[in-house]
Each structure stands twice: as C-alpha cells, then as structure tokens.
Amino acid sequence: MKPEPAPHELYxxxxxxxxxxxxxxxxxxxxxxxxxLAGDVRVHVRNVYAMVRVADELVDAPRPDGDAGQxxxxxxxxxxxxxxxxxxxxxxxxxxxAFARTARHCGIGADLVDPFFASMQMDLERAExxxxxxxxxxxxxxxxxxxxxxKAFLVDEPDxxxxxxxxxxGARRLGAAFQKVNFLxxxxxxxxxxxxxxxxxxxxxxxxxxxxxxxxxxxxxxxAAAAVAVVELPSSSRRAVAAAHxxxxxxxxxxxxxxxxxxxxxxVRVPGPRKAxxxxxxxxxxxx
Numbered sequence: 375m376k377p378e379p380a381p382h383e384l385y386x387x388x389x390x391x392x393x394x395x396x397x398x399x400x401x402x403x404x405x406x407x408x409x410x411l412a413g414d415v416r417v418h419v420r421n422v423y424a425m426v427r428v429a430d431e432l433v434d435a436p437r438p439d440g441d442a443g444q445x446x447x448x449x450x451x452x453x454x455x456x457x458x459x460x461x462x463x464x465x466x467x468x469x470x471x472a473f474a475r476t477a478r479h480c481g482i483g484a485d486l487v488d489p490f491f492a493s494m495q496m497d498l499e500r501a502e503x504x505x506x507x508x509x510x511x512x513x514x515x516x517x518x519x520x521x522x523x524x525k526a527f528l529v530d531e532p533d534x535x536x537x538x539x540x541x542x543x544g545a546r547r548l549g550a551a552f553q554k555v556n557f558l559x560x561x562x563x564x565x566x567x568x569x570x571x572x573x574x575x576x577x578x579x580x581x582x583x584x585x586x587x588x589x590x591x592x593x594x595x596x597x598a599a600a601a602v603a604v605v606e607l608p609s610s611s612r613r614a615v616a617a618a619h620x621x622x623x624x625x626x627x628x629x630x631x632x633x634x635x636x637x638x639x640x641x642v643r644v645p646g647p648r649k650a651x652x653x654x655x656x657x658x659x660x661x662x
Contacts, residue, residue, distance in 0.1 A: 385471070386471075386472075386475060388468060389421075389468040389469070389471040389472035389475070390417055390420075390421065390472050392424070392468040392469060392472065393417075393420050393421045393423075393424035393425075393468075393469055393472040393473070394417075394420050394424075396423075396424040396427055396428065396469060397420050397423055397424055397427070400427050400431075401423070401427070402649075403618070403621050403644070403649065404423060404618070406617070406621075406649060406650075406653055407614050407615075407617040407618040407621065407653065407656075408420060408423075408614060409614075410613040410614035410617055410653070410656065410657065411610065411611055411614040412609075412610035412611070415526055415527060415529075415610045415611055416614075417476070418476040418479070418480055418526035418529070419523050419526050419527075419611075419614075421472040421473050421475070421476040422473060422476060422477075422482075422519065422522045422523055422526065423519075424469045424472060424473065425456065425469055425470060425472075425473035426490065426519055428452070428469050429449065429452055429453075429490070429491065429494050430494065432445055432448050432449050432452065432494070433445055433449060433494050433497040433498055434497070434568065442498050445498055446495070446498050449491065449494055449495060449498070452467070452470065452491075453487075453488075453491040455467055455470050456470050456473065456474065456487055456491075457484065457487070459471060459473070459474030460474055460477055460478065460483065460484065460487070462474075463475060463478055476526065477522075479529065480522075480525040480526045480529045481525050481529070481534070482522050482525050482526075486518040486521055486522050486525075487518075489513060489514035489518050490514050490515065490518050490519065491514075492510075492514050493510070493511050493512075493513075493514030493515035494514075494515070496510075496511050496514075497570070500570075501569050501570050501571065502570075502571045503571070503572055503573070503574050504574050505574045505575075507574075508572065508573065508574045511572070512550050512553050512554070513546075513550075515553060516549040516550055516552060516553035517545075517546040517547075517549045517550055518549070519549050520545035520546055520548050520549030520550075520552075521542060521545050521546065521549075523545065524538060524541055524542065524545040525538065526611075527607055527608060527610070527611040527615075528541075528608065530608075530610075531608060540606070541603045541606055541607070543599070543603070544599060544600045544601075544602060544603020544604065544606075545600075545603065547596040547597075547599040547600040547603075548596070548597070548600035548603070548604075548615070548618075548619065550596050551593050551596035551597045551600060551622060551626075552618075552622055554589065554592065554593045554596070555593055555622050555625055555626055555629070557572045557573060558586075558589055558590070558593075558629055558637065559625065559629060559637065559641055559642045559643075560641065561578060561581070561637060561638055562638060562639055562640070562641070563641070565578050573589060578638065581634045581637070581638055582634050583633075583634060585634065586629070586630065586634050586637065587630065590626055590629060590630050593626050594626060597619065597622065597623055597626065600619060601619060604616050604619055613656050613657060613659075614656075616656045616659070617652060617653050617656035617657075620652045620655065620656060621644060621649060621652055621653075624644050624648065624652060625642065625643075625644050628642050628644065629642050
C-alpha cells in the first residue's frame with residue numbers, strides 16, 4: 375500500500391491543486407497550452423500563474439461594496455505574504471504557498487516579485503500611461519512573469535543561470551507580446567469598465583486602422599523576437615511555449631483582420647476548434 379503523506383506533504387499537494395483550479399477557471403488558452411509541459415514544470419508554471427492571476431483579480435475585480443483603498447490593502451497584504459513565504463516556504467494562503475514553494479525551488483526572488491506587485495499597484499493609481507510608465511508597467515506585469523516561467527523551464531538544466539541569461543530577452547518579449555495583445559482586445563473592458571487606457575499616445579475615441587496596425591506591428595516584432603528563443607527551450611517546455619506563442623500569433627492576426635469599431639466594442643477570440651488545431655500542430659512539430 376502507498377503510505378499516507380505526511381501532513382505537510384498533503385498541504386503542499388492541496389496548494390498545488392488549488393493553483394491548478396485557479397488556472398482552469400480563469401484561462402482556457404493557458405490551461406490548454408500548459409498541458410504540454412512536463413509534469414514538474416507544469417506544476418511550477420501553474421503555481422506562478424495562479425499567484426499572478428489572484429493578484430490581478432484583486433485590482434481588476436473589486437467587490438461591489440469595496441473601494442480602491444480596500445483593494446490596495448489586499449494587494450499590499452498579498453505582497454507581504456509572498457515575501458514572507460519566500461523566506462519561510464510556508465503560507466496560510468494556499469495560492470501563495472504553492473507559489474513560494476515553486477519560487478524557492480526555481481530561484482525566483484524579490485527582483486522579479488517586487489516589480490510585478492509594483493505594476494499591480496499602478497493599476498490602482500494610474501488611468502493613463504506615457505511611454506515610460508507603459509514600459510515600466512509591461513515589464514512588471516508581464517515580462518517578469520515570462521522570466522519567472524523561464525526559471526521554472528530551466529531549473530534542471532546543467533547551467534541554468536547561463537541559459538537564463540541566454541533566453542531572458544526572448545522570455546521578456548513573449549510576455550510583453552501577450553500583455554499587449556490582451557490590452558488591444560480588452561479595450562472596451564479596460565476603458566469603459568475599469569477607466570484605464572494602457573497604450574501611450576492613444577485616443578480610444580479616434581481609434582482607427584492606423585492605430586490598430588501600429589500596435590500590432592509592435593506586437594508582431596515582439597512575437598518574432600520571442601520565436602527565436604522558443605526553439606532553444608528544453609524539451610520539457612518547448613511544445614507548450616510554442617503552442618502559446620502560436621495561439622497569440624493567431625489572435626494578433628484576427629485582431630488585424632477585425633475593424634477597429636468591432637475591436638472597440640467586442641472581445642476578439644480564437645474559437646475552440648481553432649485552438650485545438652493550433653495545440654495539435656504544436657504537438658506534431660515538437661516545438662521546432
């Protein structure tokens with residue numbers, strides 16, 4: 375018979391399961407792509423994304439009877455909890471606990487965690503961005519998440535630090551591309567419901583084909599730069615990242631083919647059958 379897990383092992387397993395549930399409920403595209411990750415890598419990446427998602431929900435989905443002050447307190451509390459768990463390896467918050475175990479194992483530290491929470495704080499303080507604040511926001515909200523995942527991808531490599539230096543630019547560019555695509559397809563939600571405009575030098579009232587294509591040209595450049603790094607990833611993560619890259623490239627193309635008036639009012643999506651086809655193609659190609 376299989377021995378019963380020790381109490382702390384059961385707690386760890388439940389924390390991982392909670393992180394998995396968060397991802398499955400909040401992100402179908404990521405959930406599909408993450409299934410292509412090798413077992414341990416899949417757990418670590420899900421733990422990263424679950425922490426990120428919960429923090430994001432604190433600023434994007436306030437309670438009906440709440441206010442920005444309460445959101446800030448919750449966000450600060452979560453940040454403090456994550457920092458404490460990075461030191462101790464333990465948290466009463468199951469999502470934070472799962473993240474901290476992954477972070478300690480993979481070498482994710484405050485240099486990546488702090489910029490992420492700084493960007494989440496910006497969502498509570500800024501409604502518009504200039505070029506400098508936009509770059510800072512994208513770095514903290516997306517590029518560092520790509521770097522956290524890269525840490526997980528490389529943890530079993532013979533020289534993970536050297537590989538991390540080699541692939542960091544690609545990871546950052548892929549995270550930036552994902553974030554910018556989401557900004558573009560969430561224009562209505564961000565502007566009309568959250569009161570935010572992320573892109574600098576952008577007027578949503580005059581949004582036209584020129585604006586759309588200018589933004590997508592920048593996204594395509596990020597995706598092209600990231601593609602160079604994807605093929606260099608370990609086999610345990612290459613197919614999954616290639617699938618995620620292909621899903622967002624498809625979404626970028628659909629946005630380019632969509633009139634600005636539609637982007638302004640509707641969230642452009644990749645249909646389920648097409649997502650499945652893209653995933654299958656990534657499996658068949660092996661991420662090469």
